Amino acid sequence: MRVGVIGGGQLARMMVSPAVALGIEIRVLAESADSSARLAATVIGDYREAETVLGFAADVDVVTFDHEHVPQEVLARLEASGVTVRPGRDALEAAQDKIRMRERLAALGVPMPGWAVIRTEADLESFLAEHGGVAVVKTPRGGYDGKGVRVVRASADAADWLAEGELLAEELVDFRRELAQQVARRPSGEMAAWPLVETIQRDGVCAEVLAPAPDAGDLAVEARGIAETIAAGLEVTGVLAVELFQAADGRLLVNELAMRPHNSGHWSIDGAVTSQFEQHLRAVLDLPLGDPSPTAPWAVMVNVLGGPEAATMPDRYPAAFAAERGVKFHSYGKASRPGRKVGHVTATGTDLADVRARARAAAGFFEA
Ligand code: ADP
Secondary structure (H helix, E strand, C coil): CEEEEECCCHHHHHHHHHHHHHCCEEEEEECCCCCCCCCCEEEECCCCCHHHHHHHHCCCCEEEECCCCCCHHHHHHHHHCCCCECCCHHHHHHHHCHHHHHHHHHHCCCCCCCEEEECCHHHHHHHHHHCCCCEEEECCCCCECCECEEEECCHHHHHHHHCCCCEEEECCCCEEEEEEEEEEECCCCCEEECCCEEEEEECCEEEEEEECCCCCCHHHHHHHHHHHHHHHHCCCCEEEEEEEEEECCCCEEEEEEECCCCHHHCCHHHHECCCHHHHHHHHHCCCCCCCCCECCCEEEEEEEECCCCCCCHHHHHHHHHHHCCCCEEEECCCCCCCCCEEEEEEEEECCHHHHHHHHHHHHHCCCC
């Protein structure tokens, strides 16, 4: 069994250990020789070039992804030449383009913030008038970590982006917290859902994940239903992450989708019977899915971001390991740059406050 992963980031890297354990061959199409996934058999090439991707795909049984940026034209060429692509081109479109995502989710009847496609300043003025004079404007493609998201109060605030093409406008949700629901689906339709988690962002970047989301109550059932509706409705194969808002008025609203392992599921490596990375491999190979149950009452994941110093995570292991013997450490083997995700830590246990304190203390060893 040979899985080809397009993109050499940390998500591809974290698929390598379960692939090794299961004896699944994994190959990566990476951007450069020093990619995070360089431990796997790696081909260096540009994922935007059809010939490069077709050549890479010729030696594997299924092609999957570390990121969602492979152009639709390249995906169409792959599918037309008989390559098994999971998730498929049609599903992936809803994770590549936020306008297409809103259209597809609306057709499935999924709860979302109020939204509209904005083509002119007049469109945005009328959306603002209908939504209390404020809107969240998003570029449909290429956004990540909050880049491509802007709160606007006048159409002029988005004039520069509008000159480049159509935009998505959304109601500014007054949210109590952000949540994420992950589910895996295999081509035969079997699905497995991890518990609903709470995600805490800082400066638009995921900082911490609490699994399960505290005091979720009925929201957990609702979120799971939403994720399963989306996975089945879009025929997603592999892992799907649904980012959600818990609005102040109690509504659960879909923010966006990722069709691959996701930062909100890193806790599952150390806190669930089957991690999102193993499950993704099982799902794209159409194998029976593993048990997604948590192995401890609580897991807390804290991201490690690069600081101004060039120190790597392993440089700080002696002190960190001595202080936090129960915490699990993950380094992505990437050069440290300020704000870049270079690793994460996960603590598990029975008392949330204690688990969170240990995870934070462990991550603290890597702050500049
Ligand atoms: P990205 O693709 O960069 O991750 P998102 O669409 O997830 O962009 O938005 C980034 C962050 O901006 C969200 O995590 C949330 O905190 C905030 N945000 C996005 N959409 C809205 C909205 N409609 N109302 C309020 N906050 C929002």
